[in-house]
Amino acid sequence: MDFNFFDKDGLSLLESLCNSFGVSGYEHETAQIIIEKITPYCDSVMVDSVGNVIALKKGKGQGNKKIMLCAHMDEVGFAIKSINEDGTLQIDGVGMVSTVLPSKRVVVGKNRIKGVISARPVHLNTDKTKACEISDLVIDVGAKDKQQAQALDLLGEGACFESEFYTFGDGLVKAKALDDRIGCAILCMLTKESFDSDIYFAFTVGEELGGVGAAAATRRINPDFCIVVEGTTASDFDGAKEQDKVCSIRNGAVCPFMDGGTLYDKDLYTCIHEYANDNGIKIQVKTKIAGGTDAAKIQRSLEGIKTAVISLPCRYIHSSSSVAAIEDMQSMYKLISGVCKKLK
């Protein structure tokens, strides 16, 4: 079966995953969507003690290798730290810089109350070059005072961006949480294919907290190989120096030899690049070593796991408006599917 991200089904799955609420530590809604999608196609599906969704699709072959595919469910977001006298909410961020926060829309807590992140009025701003810090900002849900806000039971609840999913320009998608709902979407679609090897699908929690779920999942699965399917940062801006771009959208799947946390398995890296080149699939490496993934935790698990990462280049990652190319999603999908069939 040749899955195509250009078709409506692929994009609408990605849309429902991107729009779901899944801030690190609050991944339940995203997990439910995934469980619903994959259960018909897998031999077993479980939620482990930390909240990872782990599924197995048995291979058709003999003496099968165990391949683990890993995508994280969590996204950057906030937790409500305290409630102010005027009914606004003081926040703490998970995995984000404060520069993308002012003046954005959010949803808060299990009742998904709508709110906005504050922005200081430009008229009252004395130092216009200074970026604000997260402690300067609040979420405003419209509560009149502390008492009313307290009654909403929001203390300790999560909050995530609200941002529509849409396609625009020359084949691009804009959404929140493309990192890493693209990985989740690709894994979900892969459960429909058949493989010779046993494929373990690990949808992990807490990647943005440093790979909380990935370590637990790896120890449970103990795979022969692991491919982490991710979203990575593309800084292919006009005027950016070539060495600062990291990678570029429309240039294909990103398979780096290393990143901020991992030196990837050389054999697996070579295998992936060979497959891409042999089959005319666009592939690129990172030109700047930045960021880390679940791979760091996975590689160091048990006696050491052969690990590689295949990522989608995303502009403005970790913001409410990340942007990626549909053709890169397609390249990634073909590549991962092919490599899983090739690995023996």
Place this chain on the structure above:
Amino acid sequence: MEQLKKLIQSLVNTMTVSGFEKTNAQKILSVCSEYAKGCFNKAYVTKSGSVVLAKCGKGQNRRVLAFDAHLDTVGFAVTELCEGGYIRVTNLGGIDVNILPASEVLVHGKKELRGVFSSIPPHLSRSDKLPEINEMFVDVGFESKEETKKYIDIGDPVSMYPHVTQLLNDRISATGLDDKICIAAVMHAMKLMESLQLENTDIYCYFSSGEERGGNGSYHIFHDINPCACVVLDVNFAKEKGSKQGEYGFLGEGCMISISSVTNPDFTDMCRKCASVNDIPSQTVVEMTATGTNADVLARTGVGIACAVVSVPLKYMHSSVECVSLEDVVSTSKLLRAVAMEYDSNPLGIPVYHKGGAELGL
């Protein structure tokens, strides 16, 4: 209330970026006429792009009472089409670059195109210094300058994306509520006055252009409608995190009435009395040297216009998530109705002629 919300949504959806408000002045006019059908007998767009809706009576020696709210909002204009298909923009009106990274916009080129402001991801950002607006760009998703050029030209307006969010307690968050919320308040006031027959006063709603560029449109109000008195409606700062003591009102506690040296003290007093006599929630704010509204211009216009400034308290001014309370909008509308009635029966002798009058030209 639902109708009022719909009006606000339609007003917010209509692009009136400062400098380009004329493009959609006619649309604003029809949105307003639709809301307060039958409450006017005059409606037109002026040469300078301001929208006028008037309720005029019959008879001689009628005075004009104007309700001024500005039509334009802060926004951007395209300054450069870049090689990578991006565009660069400059701001029209005061915008804090803090709010821009990852913000969504609408580019009004040959067709409406969505775009997002660039942002540097945490893994790559190295300083807490903000870039200037001309160092940032808007991603409209095109692969090349040639493709972008087909749809977008230098000088095209760009607006913040008109998301309207309903918060708790009938509070609403959106872009451009400065000053569209006051246009809504004026229209609602006209609706409240539908059956009211004023003896000596014509009411002119004047939605002026160019306030964010220094009150350009309001320079023409004297020529256009020659008002004796004018209530200037704008938004004012509501208390939010980091507000300085004494420089704000409170959201949800009623319209704000300014005391200032540029406004007419008798007219301002009348507004305050109308509020207290009619139990309309209101707050007083002292803004001595300038109000930061069209009133600063109007007091210096024509032969001078007696102004009062009434504001809707608003949080997060000039951002894409400006917040207001609908209760404050309604109290503003009620106050306008009360002021119109009071002014009709007692125009305060503005202007005051101690002797003669006619030979002085009015």
